[in-house]
Structures are given as structure tokens and as C-alpha cells.
Amino acid sequence: MQIVVDLNRCQAYAQCVFLAPEVFELHGEESLMFTPAVPDGQQERVLRAAAACPVQAILVGEPAGPAAR
Template identity: 60%
Template sequence: MRVVVDLNRCQGYAQCAFLAPDVFAMHGEEALLYDGQPDDTRRLDVLRAEAACPVKAITVEGAGATWAAEGAGVSDGG
């Protein structure tokens, strides 16, 4: 699975770091650090983070079906 964050779009809301702390971490107030090739065991966390990002800055590739995020009951809030 591959994770790409558009850091130009990212506003540092930290939704991703909250939902998938093993993959995303805030460094200070604004800078986001992330693991671009997280373990597959983190798949659901990553998909939740992708779905929750208010600015849709997160792209996940090779995670299987994106319906998993929809099925995870994630709301699209800030």
C-alpha cells in the first residue's frame, strides 16, 4: 500500500494523525510527517484517515477497495 499526501493541500488539521497515528504524525503545529509505505495491517486506519481529511489531501494506492473507507462509518467533518 502506498500513501501520498499533497502537502500543498494539507492544512494541518491532524485528522489523519488522530485516526492513523502509526502512519501520520504532526511535527509541530503545521508540518505533517507520514509513512509513505505503511504496513497492510494499518490499511483500515489509513483509509479512515483518507476519508476524514477535510481537504482530501491523502491518496491511498494499492489498498484494495476504497469502499472499505465508506464502510468504516467515517464522517466527512473538520
């Protein structure tokens, strides 16, 4: 699973950081760092974080492959 955070949209509310601290990290007041390739075992947390983001800045995608058809 891959994610992208639209950092222009992100307001650093840090909901995602609370829900999936291994994937999202805040540096300073408003610079969000994230791991684009979501590690196994973190998917559920990341989906919750994406749903909880107040500005829908977290975009979730599956890598294209045979199973995606």
C-alpha cells in the first residue's frame, strides 16, 4: 500500500500521527514526515488515519499489479 500526503492541504492537525505514529511524524510545528510505502501491519492504522484527517490530505493507493485488475 502506498500513500501520499498533500502537504499543501495538511494543516498539521496531527490526527494521523496519533493514529499511525510509525508512518506519520511531525517535525516541529507543522512539517509532516511520512513513509510512502506503508509497512505490513500498518495498513489498518493508516486507513484510520486517512479517514480521520480533517482536511482529507492523505491519499491512499494500491500499487498496480495483477490483483488490481
